[in-house]
Amino acid sequence: MNKNNLTRRDFLIKSASLMTVVYIIPDLVSKTEAKPLDEKVSSKTKWAMNIDVDKCTKGCTACVEACIEENGLYGMDRPETDSQWIRKLTLKDIKTEKIVELPMLCQHCENPPCCDVCPTGASFRREDGIVMVNQHTCIGCRYCMMACPFKARSFVHENLTEQLTSAPRGKGCVESCNFCANRIDHGSDMTACEEACQKEGHKAITFGDLSNPKSRVNESLASKPSRRLRSDLKLKQRVTYSGI
């Protein structure tokens, strides 16, 4: 009897979850090795990204737009205070005067300065290497923004209303790129920016698991030398750049 009840409840729960519209990730890319939803992330997975600057196209902002859409980062048209998780930079080589463009985002350091300085530990590095802000314990002191060498973080300066279900965010906390953690946890192995870059046909951004030899990021790392920015700080970023 008891057992029967239990299974019935289980069934109800399962059907209830089935019934709910899959609003979080409508277009899951089903992957063979995806982590089950109820399993903790582990350091067996090492998410990383490589950006091939030679392939990044002038004037293209597909990755930025994809990020905005994925995370509901609509702005208030106040560029000084609006959040930017990923942005395009135009650089000039000091010696050759060559102009290049590249996307700049949280570099997901293995020794992240933001996490070292955070007084409450809200800035943290997830087991799989994603550096992010636990917005439930962030007090909004902005010390992490002072500490970040890449200006990767933004502070939410005003009340927000139309947040996405999949990307909660709100006033008074610091936020930044989280390698689309929600998407990744639901089985995708592609961030929104990489997807957009692929769709544009540029394939400058490659994301993936470093411990999977066949991952796209490993392939691109193998095909071309890459480097970390500000290597003098020894932060061991998981985001690397090729071609600069």
Added chain:
Amino acid sequence: MGQNFYRYLFLFIILTPLNISSHNNEPHSIKGSSKADSMTQCVEPTEIMQKEHFVFLYHQRDNTVIDGIRTKQHSLANCIDCHVGYDEKGVAIPINSEGQFCQTCHVQTAVNIDCFSCHATVPRDKGMKRIKASDNNNHLSDKIKDITTYYHSNNHE
């Protein structure tokens, strides 16, 4: 005369908040429009939910953010999806707005939660589309049929 005038003025002023707060113009949620309304069970037994729903939420919150566990059972997104009500036009009504699910009890017990300054109060997906009750309810009625048949077959065993 003058005294009466002041008396009425006084009454008027006192009652103004009532006039304003009677929300005639606000969308009414249709009773029974949420998915939960056509179901019998929450994600845990109801008595437990009434008393301890926030324990599950707090637990899930850390599990999700720190460990990347994305199970649905205690997910806040899921609570909202199931409990959110819809108005006549089939548009979801913010779940923390007056009279809605996550608000009524809390007003009565003077609990103040800030979750909805960040968390979406209605199911809202990437394309910024709002989910329509009509889509949902069609979907829902099919499923309810499934459930009832399951129930019956199970009971007959």
Added chain:
Amino acid sequence: MDKIIFQRLKIEAPLFWKLFLGLGFFILVGYLCAHYMETEGHYVTGMNNQIVWGMPHVFAVLLIVIASGVLNVASMSSVFNFKLFKPLAPLSALMAVAFLISGLVVLVLDLGRPDRLIVAMTTYNFKSIFAWNIFLYSGFAAILVVYLWFMLDRTVSNYSKPVGVFAFLWRIILTTGTGSIFGFLIARDAYGTAILAPLFIIMSLLYGTVIYFLLLKVINYFQDTLMTDEVKDNLRKITIFFLFANLYFLALYHITNLYISKHYDYEVFILTAGGIYTIIFWIGQVLIGLLLPLYLLLNKNSNNESNFMISSLLVVFGSFAAIYVIIISGQAFPLNIFNDYIIVESSFYDNVIHDYTPSLYEIGLGIGGVALSLIIILIAIRNLDFLPSVIQIRKPLVDEKSD
């Protein structure tokens, strides 16, 4: 024979209430400003994603630095056995508490989520110097309260010396911690150097001393406390000493920065090309804050009291400029992300020296903080026996609580 007793501030009630309401008004304004910033969000301030710490932090850091500094007088009496300052020590500890509390209040009210203060008090990341500072600050407040108690309560006053020594050590660590908030920021060219910690200590010593002098002067205006010429002369002498020390450490900081290639660009910026920041540095911090006071204090009629007053006011102005330069211009200078490229275009102001216009709300909050520290001092000295004064004792035994 003269005997020192401690008294309350004996000003008339109307005057007290006038002062109280005056300060209360600024506190209220400060609170409203903070409330507005919190409900609207920080976009109403001059702060943004480039200048993330603004005027509230300038005020807060300044108040905390002063808090540690005003304890000088107490430390000199308890640690260095400087008898002259002994009667003035309790007042010094009181001021330290007051400035510390208000500095922290300003800091907390500027958080993005002040409502989560409880999180800050209960979850610590011990890698963070900021978390350590929370300990250092609350510990300092606790020690000061015990110290005050030991100094004022005759029955336990024998122990006041060890507590005083402890408070002294603690404040040195505390200011080191405050300096390290910036010293550990390796990412930014302006910070990330260990010299910031001693620089902060020496700044705190200087600012604390002049603030103590100024406040004592104000109190003295209403009621004769033991502000003898000897006291003034000693305060003046240590001020001169701290001014020199400050100049020395400032020079050391900037000169070493010039030799660290990573910091070179920033040094050139702040010393020559930083526009408003360079002006604030040279005119505000160096000229008004250090050189002019030194000149005034060392010149012929340096014993002149108004000279000391003016120099003290100049130092206070300079202290503000100094903290402003450290906090704001350090952020205004763009991050150096690429060493062999220059950034020519960015939607996030990566390539510009950012300017900062503080909003009235931030300034209001800061001034509210200053008013808060003053009101704490006012209330305390009016209700508790803090002010020393000399009475001539005719009969050797006299009831001390005769007032």
